[in-house]
Amino acid sequence: MNSKVDEAPHLLHQRDQYVPRGIVTAHPVVIDRAQGAEAWDVDGRRYLDFVGGIGVLNIGHNHPSVVAAVQAQLARITHACFQVVAYQPYIELAKRLSHMVGGDQAHKAVFFTSGAEAVENAIKIARAHTKRSAVIAFRGGFHGRTLLGTTLTGMSQPYKQNFGPFAPEVFHTPYPDAYRGVSTEMALAALHELLATQVAAERVAAIIIEPVQGDGGFLAAPVEFMQALRSLTEQHGIVLICDEIQTGFGRTGKMFGFQHSGIQPDLVTVAKSLAGGLPLSGVVGRAAIMDAPLPGGLGGTYGGNALACAAALAVIDTYAREGLVERGQRLGQRLADGLRALQARYRQIGDVRATGFMVAMELVKDDALASPDADLTQQVIDQARAGGLLVIKCGVHRNVVRFLAPLVTTDAQVDEALSILDTALACVLIKK
Known part of the structure; x- marks a missing residue:
């Protein structure tokens, strides 16, 4: 049995006690170590990190060089x-x-x-x-x-x-x-x-x-x-x-x-x-x-x-x-294609945008105006985390899920992320 089980709630309590509320932590997760596109929390759970320190880790966590x-x-x-x-x-x-x-x-x-x-x-x-x-x-x-x-x-x-x-x-x-x-x-x-x-x-x-x-x-x-x-x-x-x-x-x-x-x-x-x-x-x-x-x-x-x-x-x-720039081009296409396949199934995915490996999907209400849906976006993010994928939101109305995975991410990790996301979307979105 992992000796660190249940360490996260104690640390998160201390975080609330000693760190001001003005600095938001997007996920109730305390990271212990990371490598490449993966991170493990203090309780030993593995996550695919498709946030990368908000675009800081294009080269991945702890690159040996x-x-x-x-x-x-x-x-x-x-x-x-x-x-x-x-x-x-x-x-x-x-x-x-x-x-x-x-x-x-x-x-x-x-x-x-x-x-x-x-x-x-x-x-x-x-x-x-x-x-x-x-x-x-x-x-x-x-x-x-x-x-x-x-x-x-x-x-x-x-x-x-x-x-x-x-x-x-x-x-x-x-x-x-x-x-x-x-x-x-x-x-x-x-x-x-x-x-x-x-x-x-x-x-x-x-x-x-x-x-x-x-x-x-x-x-x-x-x-x-x-x-x-x-x-x-x-x-x-x-x-x-x-x-x-x-x-x-x-x-x-x-x-x-x-x-x-x-x-x-x-x-x-x-x-x-x-x-x-x-x-x-x-x-x-x-x-x-x-x-x-x-x-x-x-x-x-x-x-x-x-x-x-x-x-x-x-x-x-x-x-x-x-060759990380070229690798990012290929990975971005793979991720965007996967998101567009999901868009074809879920009508609340209003738009999928990709420039290289800078990829996002905009979530909207099922109405005539395609109104931004921030609550739905947060539900998807929470469900994705439960499945082992870390993503965050953006957009003026906070209704866009953004993906900033490291350029060293593997094809298999992109596919795994899409699978986790599919499960998360199925929990909260309306299928076409």
Whole structure:
């Protein structure tokens, strides 16, 4: 008999006793260990982890190459603060990311700790470069939980709550959503109306966009929309920032989401899967723009920590060695095909969306409007967990089940996840 049985309820009680309710834990599970796409809780139960730390573990839990790189760096230097002395992993990572994002164009990179820090610093860099203050973001977008990050985020709940007043000079405009009838033409018309009625283009420092909205519901910006946005920003001298914190590092079937549209953004924010589970984020962009802040204007005590930079270098090497971007394309197709087969059987699966291995299904009520059904979505998530599959929700109305399985997931694990999900859906949905 497992000696750890019944340990989870005790730990979850302590969690409620000592951790504030403001930080939600999606599943009443206490994880003890993990490997690849699998995790085991303190009571020894195995789960397929199709959350991956919310898109952090594209390379999977405890990848041997990352573990070895961190162990080797740990024996040399753990932290020195790059603002005090330089160290090789930071410099090498800046070099490699600059080439990955910018190709032959002159690019530079600076590192921080969290995605929200990367976003905030991207805005600082854009303002320093343009000498302008206004920023345009998109409804449904998510850019972090700091004050500016929350302001940029295009959802009211749960992120904004009563946390205001928010940062000034931030404007929101619709993001394309074909399922809900928001076309590229409609979204562009709304953006032009915003520029005509609320903020002149000559006052806008930056437009920030997720090439595929993450928390907003895994909505992919159409190619023509991204290209029109690039043209508009170039016309008016506006810095185009692509938030690749969730879409980066192979998640969408390319190394970065913006590469699907054939454009080159001015700045790119990275985090999450950059360092295989260690806290690291960054801004990568055109050298002339990156150099706009004066010395001392950028930084952070833990930004570009040596251990995290060493992990990130191992992650990049592993992507090339194991062909993880191509693997993600194939796995994404397998998962999406399986979800569409389920959609054919259950009429409350309103939409299945996939960009590479960034896959989601939207659950709706059985009514004429296909109204979002958040309660039903939570029931499916709970039933899936009972079957051994961890997934979470997203979308403005929290009615989208999102799948962020590691790129090292096996075909058999994808098929197992679909089987568990089928059982979960059968418990709560209406068959056609």
